[in-house]
Amino acid sequence: MGTRRKLPPLTALTAFESAARLESFTKAANELGVTQAAVSRQIHLLEAYFGFALFVRGHRKVELTDKGRVLALASQDAFDIIASSVSELTTDAQDVDLTIAATVAFSHFWLLPRISEFSRNHPGINLRILTQDSFPNIESAEIDIAIRFGSGMWADGQASLLFEDEVFPVCSPSFAQSAGHISTPNDLLAHPLISYTADDPTWTGWSEWLAAFAVELPKRKSGLRCSFYTEAIYAALNGQGIALGWRRLVEDLLVQGRLIRLTNSTVQTRNAYFAIVPKRRRQTEACRLFQVWLGETAGK
The missing domain is CATH 3.40.190.10 (Periplasmic binding protein-like II)
Known part of the structure; x- marks a missing residue:
């Protein structure tokens, strides 16, 4: 039997992740449905567990310490992965939603004339095409995959060359x-x-x-x-x-x-078209299938 992973109290970690993401104990309390005092108490317990401060308390706001930022990134990644897995497990296999973002021109002239092939091969995946010429942050927006024209260097996602x-x-x-x-x-x-x-x-x-x-x-x-x-x-x-x-x-x-x-x-062109997926979100099987289809179709 393997050694059990050494984890901090998960209730306290949940309160910390919410407060770090929202940059407020009060907002975290509202999100979690508890009092501000309860959130503060859980974070004090977490700081006692680690033996160092996670926040610098100000008069009207709180800021993460350097160590707090490290823990915030790790906890947010972990909760994102858990949330994605739960969503995938609890979603009907015949009713999976996939959101694709692309510019109006790319959607109109390239994607929409070809996408029916993917739908025929994967009838259980419901596609939603989000067309806008601005680049939304795919880590914060409800976007599974985006198609962009540029250098391929974007902070919010991992890029794969299309053409x-x-x-x-x-x-x-x-x-x-x-x-x-x-x-x-x-x-x-x-x-x-x-x-x-x-x-x-x-x-x-x-x-x-x-x-x-x-x-x-x-x-x-x-x-x-x-x-x-x-x-x-x-x-x-x-x-x-x-x-x-x-x-x-x-x-x-x-x-x-x-x-x-x-x-x-x-x-x-100096730049190219890329498929972008969020870096900190676990990719679903539907997203993986769409990326495979994109790559194969782009090569035709």
């Missing part, structure tokens, strides 16, 4: 026919260029794309300006001008012939 991308001009077949011969980046300046407002500074706009070929975008260039990349692509589909096509996002439209590529010029 890199390249950017080139696209337009509708009817626009290309009316525009005539376009073979170089400089030729594009004679036509309306559809632009969009990118919240993400790593996304390539017309100025950056043309600069890669030593072409300067005029300050007063004609062309539709959109708020989102999806709007820019739909404007191009409707023959309103030329947009920048991110190959991984518009490849279905190119295959369908609804968009065509202009010029052989292309810019390889």
